[in-house]
Amino acid sequence: MPSQRKLISSGSPFETTAGYSRALVQGDWCFVSGTTGYDYKTMTMPDTVEDQTRNILKTIALVLTEAGFSLRDVVRNHYYVTDATFAARVFPILGEIFGDIRPAATMVVCELIRPEMLIEIEVTAFRG
Numbered sequence: 001m002p003s004q005r006k007l008i009s010s011g012s013p014f015e016t017t018a019g020y021s022r023a024l025v026q027g028d029w030c031f032v033s034g035t036t037g038y039d040y041k042t043m044t045m046p047d048t049v050e051d052q053t054r055n056i057l058k059t060i061a062l063v064l065t066e067a068g069f070s071l072r073d074v075v076r077n078h079y080y081v082t083d084a085t086f087a088a089r090v091f092p093i094l095g096e097i098f099g100d101i102r103p104a105a106t107m108v109v110c111e112l113i114r115p116e117m118l119i120e121i122e123v124t125a126f127r128g
Helices: 013-018 049-066 086-098
Strands: 005-008 023-026 029-036 074-081 104-109 119-126
Touching (some): 023 049, 029 049
Parallel strands (some): 074 104
Antiparallel strands (some): 005 023, 029 119, 074 119
């Protein structure tokens, strides 16, 4: 029997507008969409890449918990930053969270869809 598909929302208005879920659970996998630094309750964005990173990680942790996963289940991360110099600023924050977990990871320098967005993080989790 196929595993049940479960959709998780963070309450972001972007999810409805753009037609996606913050996370999708399929069997033992949880795919967390690219998440930016907004506080989705107030739709405010911190000014610094460090504070945006902390907001993102809080959102991802909450979504994973709601999905029945934890940060320890994360196996793959994609980081998107708008400036290469941000890497040195966010690596210590990422290391605090993922240093013992050590998922596979990639960081890309690119433009994001809004100028206030400095970093976006997407994760995949597996429990099996």
